[in-house]
Amino acid sequence: MCRNITTLRGLEPVATDEEIEAAARQFVRKISGVQKTSTATEKAFERAVRQITKSAHQLLDELPPRKQPPKSEPPLRRIARQSPPLRSGAR
Secondary structure, three states: OOOOOOOOOOOOOOOHHHHHHHHHHHHHHHHHHOOOOOOHHHHHHHHHHHHHHHHHHHHHHHHHOOOOOOOOOOOOHHHHHOOOOOOOOOO
């Protein structure tokens, strides 16, 4: 399995739409070998991301709850946790 795709089932709070789409996008990048889309690849790439995102949502909704939370934190949560909060009035 691609090391950059983390387990989303069992997260508290549950995986967001953005996290599920990010995992789908990473999966499509991995299996297609396309890191940056071009005019020739964008339509097929984005369609695959939408389809896999939909399937991932369905899968996560249908699986029973995990007994233990996943061992790793999704990348979007790591980034959010490591970013300093914006100060009031900061631009």
